[in-house]
Amino acid sequence: MSSALSLEQLRTAVSEGRVDTVLLALTDMQGRLQGKRLDARHFLEEVVAHGAEACNYLLAVDVEMNTVDGYAMSSWERGYGDFEMVPDLGTLRPVPWHEKTALCLADLRWADGAPVVASPRQILRAQIDRLAERGLEAFAGTELEFIVFKDSYEEAYERGYRGLRPANQYNVDYSLLGTARVEPLIGRIRRDMTAAGLVVEDSKGECNDGQHEINFRYGPVLQTADEHSIYKNGAKEIAALEGCAITYMAKFNEREGSSCHIHLSVPALDDAAFERFIAGQLACLRELTLLYAPNVNSYKRFASGSFAPTAVAWGRDNRTCAVRVLHGRFELRLPGADVNPYLALSAMIAAGLHGLDAELELEPPVEGNAYVADKEHVPTTLRAARERFAASTVARDAFGEDVVAHYVNNADVELAAFEAAVTDWERVRGFERL
Template identity: 60%
Template sequence: MARNDRHLTLEQLSAAIESGEVDTVVVAFTDMQGRLQGKRLHGRYFLDFVVEHGTEGCNYLLGVDIDMNTVAGYAMTSWDRGYGDMEFALDLETIRTLTHLPATAMVQCDLVWLDHTPVLQSPRTILKRQMDRAAELGFTAFAGTELEFIVYEDTYEAAHDLGYRDLTPSNQYNVDYSILGETRIEPLLRDIRNTMYAAGLNVEGSKGECNFGQHEIGFLYDDVLVTADNHAVYKTVAKEIAALHGKSLTFMAKVDEREGSSCHIHLSLRGKDGEIVFWDDAAGKRTRLYDQFVAGVLATMPDMTLLYAPNINSYKRFAEGSFAPTTIAWGEDNRTCAVRLVGRGAGARMENRVPGGDVNPYLALAAMMAGGLHGIEHELELEPALEGNAYTSGRPKVPGSLRDARDAFVSSAVARAALGDEVVDHYTNMADVELAAFGAAVTDWELRRGFERM
């Protein structure tokens, strides 16, 4: 069954391959860093062999750093274990066309071992396990992710050669909500919007943001797994389309001293039959269940920040007066808090403002669900809403560094109970790898300050 009429069924994909309309099928999964990884398969081979028998890839793909270097410390994959294979298990509900590429379709995958047991450390599996946990309590989850990015006039190749410094942003001033500013790069934005729509995403629109060249394209709220799948596809395709336009764009959390790029995540629960459980229409207010869920997300915020802010650079966003949160608090439509509650009735939802554009959507959504369900199961009380400026409230702070977040995560009983030891240990090692790499690096900041003057 297709997710909407722009996704393809297997029968429709088969017909497209038979007719020559599609000759290439991208088989992809999302890795630890939130990137699509996989293979491009000839359409005929995909139909004749892969649909029935599957395809495999090396398990090192869930045990590498950002540069695809094999690193030590992972229990599931190592030189001692021989770097064996995982199977890419096709999710035939995710088949979509990629109109920016000739005759190309894509199908996303789960990762399973060769005995067909799930790879527990796979981001998609981590989220699906929290979905199963919610289902056991009688709930389904819906979510939306708001990704900001910055567009540059330089190609990716030119940006690399410049050391990613002194690039030319596509706007030279703050274009937040500016129609003129957005028009400057409307050919690129329009291409991304329409390509994403054809790929099965429900596109809302685009708008300018605060930093120079910063923009956002919004998509409709959807099932939590659909949202995560679409998010991963969108990030890859947006970069590919930018390259086709001779430009580059980045989802880095913070590229300079101005505003960072966020990924605000909206989330709500519904009953199994779609009934509203976060809002009491008769009373015109939030339900106790909603309050418990939000209380759980807040209570586990320090424990789960590693999954909201997974990189060294992520923490550069957290600055007072920046619209990026520093305070663990909630407010009614208050953008200074880590959690903002918005909407009424069917639209009642919580917004987590901690994640940046570099977030892995599966991991962040799983963390929010784990925290919220913890709040429901333990009937946590929601503290009063923060009114006014959260930055100066004196409330507890979001972890301020990857090291702090890593230490909270590895020692969290809640994270281990909800996600499992295998997951906590795996992503703790990912943080350790990043911390070691950064600790060994000599930055341009150090060189500028110390080369001559020290």
């Protein structure tokens, strides 16, 4: 990919005092940006050539950054040492919403130069290499929904995330009137992402109160995953600067959830190979669901008539199916807004390659309502998805035993935390009446 900011342009900007900070970021298991704010001159003089260290616990903690057991690569027993953040200068770009700031994403390697295989970016790179071995390249676009609140993140926290004020009080799907209410925020996000080198296509309202979506031009899969993560992090930061909050929870309340539909194409495939690639998606959908729906909350989306899929089915331009096939590409409708794009795209490539290698035959498309079709159901809980992923031969062949064990443990950590929690639902039902 071409960078939005070349190294020479950065050198000039630093020498002229227009940039003094470079964010060096890795993407963690949740797809979040983690890293350091570096003095720009230090980045140019030292880090470009030699990288920078970071504690390897960044790929071995839970969502709240608690150290947890069960990871082979990082633990108290191993001393929580470092891995190296190696700048990918192709991702260098300005960060317009922060003063005098640029950003660069990093690949992760150990001190001996070996890749950190459980890193989401390295997992996707490995699948890209598998495609390249067959003379193939994949392109993707992600459609990421979110809900905007008029409350700040601090106010939301202090109120226990209850009684928040959505930016719209009714369904504004495609509404120009309704979306005008939040244009000061959404418009700023669009403009700042354009200035950061992302190619914005559109924004639109969605169904739930305060729910919106901003879409970007498709590109090579690694570029798409990178820009997805940069945008998601940046949108939260811009919302905070505007005194608002954005959530990417898959299911914030009992109404419509927030999805992340992913479009994928492999242009070199002929019609027969494309059908096998789609057949692979269906064959592997349930065993790779963990990489599409990584959290307990993810599974609350999968409800009949919700535009989130429940059936392992494909159809031509049919939004009731998990796989919606369009001309020359397909859309996977399973992931929610909480998805890690690197892992989801890796799973889609792995499933497609399985379909090619096994020469799978594509079943007939579903005509009509897939919610009532006689098809297998996608997993309905994180535990069910965890069990299928742990037993998956396709996952082991594609990602390796170390990666499978790493993300099975991540699911175990989340399940243990959830099962130990006492929820508001339990208090309401049980405080007086039980």
